[in-house]
Amino acid sequence: xxxxxxxxxxxxxxxxxxxxxxxxxxxxxxxxxxxxxxxxxxxxxxxxxxxxxxxxxxxxxxxxxxxxxxxxxxxxxxxxxxxxxxxxxxxxxxxxxxxxxxxxxxxxxxxxxxxxxxxxxxxxxxxxxxxxxxxxxxxxxxxxxxxxxxxxxxxxxxxxxxxxxxxxxxxxxxxxxxxxxxxxxxxxxxxxxxxxxxxxxxxxxxxxxxxxxxxxxxxxxxxxxxxxxxxxxxxxxxxxxxxxxxxxxxxxxxxxxxxxxxxxxxxxxxxxxxxxxxxxxxxxxxxxxxxxxxxxxxxxxxxxxxxxxxxxxxxxxxxxxxxxxxxxxxxxxxxxxxxxxxxxxxxxxxxxxxxxxxxxxxxxxxxxxxxxxxxxxxxxxxxxxxxxxxxxxxxxxxxxxxxxxxxxxxxxxxxxxxxxxxxxxxxxxxxxxxxxxxxxxxxxxxxxxxxxxxxxxxxxxxxxxxxxxxxxxxxxxxxxxxxxxxxxxxxxxxxxxxxxx
Ligand code: NAP
Ligand code: MG
Numbered sequence: 001x002x003x004x005x006x007x008x009x010x011x012x013x014x015x016x017x018x019x020x021x022x023x024x025x026x027x028x029x030x031x032x033x034x035x036x037x038x039x040x041x042x043x044x045x046x047x048x049x050x051x052x053x054x055x056x057x058x059x060x061x062x063x064x065x066x067x068x069x070x071x072x073x074x075x076x077x078x079x080x081x082x083x084x085x086x087x088x089x090x091x092x093x094x095x096x097x098x099x100x101x102x103x104x105x106x107x108x109x110x111x112x113x114x115x116x117x118x119x120x121x122x123x124x125x126x127x128x129x130x131x132x133x134x135x136x137x138x139x140x141x142x143x144x145x146x147x148x149x150x151x152x153x154x155x156x157x158x159x160x161x162x163x164x165x166x167x168x169x170x171x172x173x174x175x176x177x178x179x180x181x182x183x184x185x186x187x188x189x190x191x192x193x194x195x196x197x198x199x200x201x202x203x204x205x206x207x208x209x210x211x212x213x214x215x216x217x218x219x220x221x222x223x224x225x226x227x228x229x230x231x232x233x234x235x236x237x238x239x240x241x242x243x244x245x246x247x248x249x250x251x252x253x254x255x256x257x258x259x260x261x262x263x264x265x266x267x268x269x270x271x272x273x274x275x276x277x278x279x280x281x282x283x284x285x286x287x288x289x290x291x292x293x294x295x296x297x298x299x300x301x302x303x304x305x306x307x308x309x310x311x312x313x314x315x316x317x318x319x320x321x322x323x324x325x326x327x328x329x330x331x332x333x334x335x336x337x338x339x340x341x342x343x344x345x346x347x348x349x350x351x352x353x354x355x356x357x358x359x360x361x362x363x364x365x366x367x368x369x370x371x372x373x374x375x376x377x378x379x380x381x382x383x384x385x386x387x388x389x390x391x392x393x394x395x396x397x398x399x400x401x402x403x404x405x406x407x408x409x410x411x412x413x414x415x416x417x418x419x420x421x422x423x424x425x426x427x428x429x430x431x432x433x434x435x436x437x438x439x440x441x442x443x444x445x446x447x448x449x450x451x452x453x454x455x456x457x458x459x460x461x462x463x464x465x466x467x468x469x470x471x472x473x474x475x476x477x478x479x480x481x482x483x484x485x486x487x488x489x490x491x492x493x494x495x496x497x498x499x500x501x
Pocket of ligand 2 (some may be wrong): 196
């Protein structure tokens with residue numbers, strides 16, 4: 001290699017040094033200081049350095065954002081525009097985001113620690129595709145005229161719900177945001193976005209790019225701040241019609257409570273998971289082990305649908321575990337700004353400590369540490385929050401590590417003796433988000449996937465799909481569905497009109 005050629009790390013670091021951050025809240029088309037006048041420090045998990053001050057939004061900011069969103073909705077500046085024109089703005093929004101993809105990817109990487117190249121290839125591609133997909137759908141949905149008689153006409157039309165609060169997590173900050181604002185804006189709603197604390201600066205830029213693309217003022221407001229302040233104020237606001245939430249089980253249930261105690265707004269919770277990847281005896285166990293490990297370490301394991309449990313039949317246990325161990329060796333953490341890094345930093349010191357504690361208790365419960373370490377990983381800089389991928393074998397289904405979401409790079413291997421035991425173990429948590437299934441037998445693929453309690457089942461793959469497939473779960477994973485035309489249901493009301501002729 002030519003030593004004078006800049007490395008990917010040099011290039012990203014040079015771009016990072018030119019970034020500037022403006023704290024504020026984006027309300028009614030303008031970035032303004034929060035009415036609280038307070039800020040908090042955003043610490044990068046890459047190296048522990050303070051990246052920026054972020055405005056700590058207040059309930060007064062939420063009031064202002066809701067007032068702006070309501071006014072924009074009622075005067076028809078967006079809801080009253082022809083669907084094909086709304087679609088054109090969303091497609092332009094996708095183009096503007098694509099033109100700033102490197103900067104957005106870099107912000108995300110510095111904020112929450114995932115590799116910048118991954119943010120660019122996966123996160124940015126996802127939001128651009130999502131905005132385009134809903135932009136293209138805008139004028140393709142029809143209404144219904146189901147009943148007719150000689151003297152009457154029945155119409156069923158879809159109306160936008162009004163003001164939508166979108167509350168999102170930090171792990172796939174722009175993907176999750178796109179999944180919510182895409183269908184909500186397409187349908188004509190006005191939106192208030194509350195990003196996770198950690199990923200506020202990428203969210204604010206996204207809001208500014210929406211304005212640049214021609215979204216009218218007040219249609220997309222962004223209010224960063226603490227969940228317990230901004231999130232709760234949105235959840236309890238009497239003039240918010242819909243809350244679309246992705247995050248943890250506990251906070252999702254709080255939103256149901258906020259709704260019950262305020263105006264009965266509809267709440268769509270999309271929550272955590274403890275997904276099983278089931279490996280049957282006839283499977284390609286090498287592919288199963290590799291892919292399952294990838295699915296539990298990708299994005300530092302900070303993935304709601306992570307394949308965090310490999311439920312594998314004893315006949316192929318050794319082969320599947322060997323492949324998982326091999327995969328773990330190829331995914332050691334590295335600098336998020338180095339394109340060679342397959343895994344970046346854990347989002348925060350608090351999350352890192354939580355993961356270490358869970359693994360420590362798993363070892364006390366009798367699990368075996370087959371790969372990784374509970375010690376912090378040093379990428380060579382002596383700084384930042386890193387953890388090498390961990391594989392635990394000898395895990396029993398009743399252990400905490402097999403029941404509770406880690407949200408970190410930890411794979412638990414559970415050995416089973418039969419197909420029916422595999423199904424029982426896979427279904428034996430309160431969650432129902434996703435599952436993997438590995439088999440070459442077509443009948444087994446159908447038979448077992450029908451019995452897996454999961455909103456998505458991946459057969460002989462993991463984390464695949466496209467915008468046409470809905471995503472969400474059941475049980476403790478909540479019941480909201482993102483993506484696909486079905487997501488439009490969350491943000492619209494059906495109106496029946498009966499006309500006597
Ligand atoms: P989280 O703690 O539940 O936070 C999610 C959002 O809720 C953040 O914007 C947060 O603000 C806000 N919030 C926190 N406390 C609140 C409160 N008391 N009232 C109102 N809002 C509040 O989740 P996270 O740690 O960001 O993300 C991880 C979780 O998300 C995991 O459980 C994961 O499984 C889940 N997830 C699910 C999916 C899915 O599609 N099903 C996708 C991705 C992630 P702050 O930033 O201030 O905390
Ligand atoms: Mg949080």
